[in-house]
Amino acid sequence: MSPNRPQIADVAREAGVSIATVSRVLSGNTPVAPDTAERVRSAVETLNYVPHAAARILASRRTDTLGLLVPEISGAFFQPLLRGIEAGASEAGLDLLIHATQTIPVKARHHTLGEHNTDGLLVFTESLDEKELSRLNAIGFPLVLLHQTPPSSLNIPVVTIENRAGARALVEHLITRHDRRRIAFLRGPEGQEDSTLRERGYREALEAHHLPFDPALVVRGEFDRMVAFESVNTLLSTGMQIDAIFSGDDEAAVGALQALLQAGRRVPEEIAVAGFDDQVLAGSLTPPLTTVRAPTEEVGRQAVQILVRLIKQEEVVSRLILPTELVIRQSCGCPARL
Amino acid sequence: MSPNRPQIADVAREAGVSIATVSRVLSGNTPVAPDTAERVRSAVETLNYVPHAAARILASRRTDTLGLLVPEISGAFFQPLLRGIEAGASEAGLDLLIHATQTIPVKARHHTLGEHNTDGLLVFTESLDEKELSRLNAIGFPLVLLHQTPPSSLNIPVVTIENRAGARALVEHLITRHDRRRIAFLRGPEGQEDSTLRERGYREALEAHHLPFDPALVVRGEFDRMVAFESVNTLLSTGMQIDAIFSGDDEAAVGALQALLQAGRRVPEEIAVAGFDDQVLAGSLTPPLTTVRAPTEEVGRQAVQILVRLIKQEEVVSRLILPTELVIRQSCGCPARL
């Protein structure tokens, strides 16, 4: 780094004390005489001394840093998640090291973040393979999973949301309030837990109202605008009869709306549309999107709290499922409120 | 951390070599006999050895990590910026430490990220005070500013966008194509450089077409939906005569659109609206938003490249201004394209 940064020894000399004393006033966990402390502080000030983090970590065996592994940081879904995590970490006085795994092959993700540079890790769905997960778990490294239930062999806490019930309530709304019977489902990524559970909720709703499940109505959404746009286009062009679309997430719902708009189908009169997540944009769409509110920011905040407890070796719940809530707007056919 | 993590010595013993050799095959900068290297690698594998980052940094005096200081990470504007920076860092084989400064008082931001834990820093507008900036600059620490020209006393490279010309082109479009003459401006945060330059572009456009500048037409937008919503509401309720709104950014434009919708004013017939940035949501608004495209992702990518060169002690440009581009949609009054 830079040539002659001041070190703790320089501060000690300047203040006329030992390095141990300097260390003490800086960390504050050991009492130091007030005037001595003041001398040290002013020496720090005049020398512009900044403790070297690596040396500190090496000696103290703590990093005071949390790690976050997410597929991407720029998606709209991740905004509130990041905000919650940021806030939680900040409140706990911890730094946050973020790694977006999307561009990196799963194999290479192993050691960018781990026991060597963080005190604990927050892992979002699909961001780490099972092998590394179990390695970290085996050495007792604090781990919290987000939106992903761990393999049954591993006892790692999860924080996620109530996907199934939320999806079911939404689809039942479409059925009972708006009398929709041919409801297409834009499913998310294959094997993704949120997606799977939302599909389950969708099927439960159908069953509960004695509607047949038609596999042809389940198409790819991938939580992605473009994919959803294409899928809905195909659906429409094949003449498939539908009167509603339940999109696995709001992002895909945007694509669905665009496809319907382009095809000249009226929403919600002809085809109702609903999403999941209640991203910021949901209320600004045309028509405003009926969806399920996922408390994503809260997920982040809670996950950090659990991770912090884990780091302190305190007891934690092994599974936290935050409630979701139906958000009625106009894309389902409900009237606008004043 | 965990009790008995394997250390380099364990690997050395397991492979029957010295720790120096292990270090060499791991870093790869010094030739090692192929079979020896293989033995080491398999020892690493069986022991699940992961080098301790702090020890490595302390010994090598490099962190291989870039730092990013931004006011917030969850705003829509920052999505492409983060993506560009992530990508750039990843390509350069560097880790990325991100700090959102918004919640932290300016005074306390000093040493969360700096010469002690990164090799260089990317600093977004208003994220660091001048004192810390000059301290870092003084010790020769690599720094790149984003969307913010450095104090003239400091020679720190900047990467930003062509705000003035972009704003001017947009406002001229409103004037010449749509014959608007009472154009309100929703300005961004006081003293923020982007905001200042966009206002300058706005005023230049007015002057160029001999339109009077009316201070009453310049109101607070703060790059924020709610603030813009309130400002436009006030503007409308005071009976101020306007036929267009140029919003300092897309975010504020959303608020403006909502206020206009609620007031029953037709966009663009009665009042045209335009924004700046071309965020992802711009095309999904009603009507689709005419705006200026800011190459935000590219800003991130370029900034990382400059920072990397700086770290390598290579020559760099001191000022990189990326071009902006008018994006015509329908909120200005232009017809939709097929």
Place this chain on the structure above:
DNA sequence: TTGTACGCGTTATCAG
């Protein structure tokens, strides 16, 4: 090509 030994800048322990 490989091994030895020292240094990196702190914190923690143990005397005083």
Place this chain on the structure above:
DNA sequence: CTGATAACGCGTACAA
């Protein structure tokens, strides 16, 4: 309350 000194885990001259 304060000082000396041994870790902390790895990189890297230097020597072999």
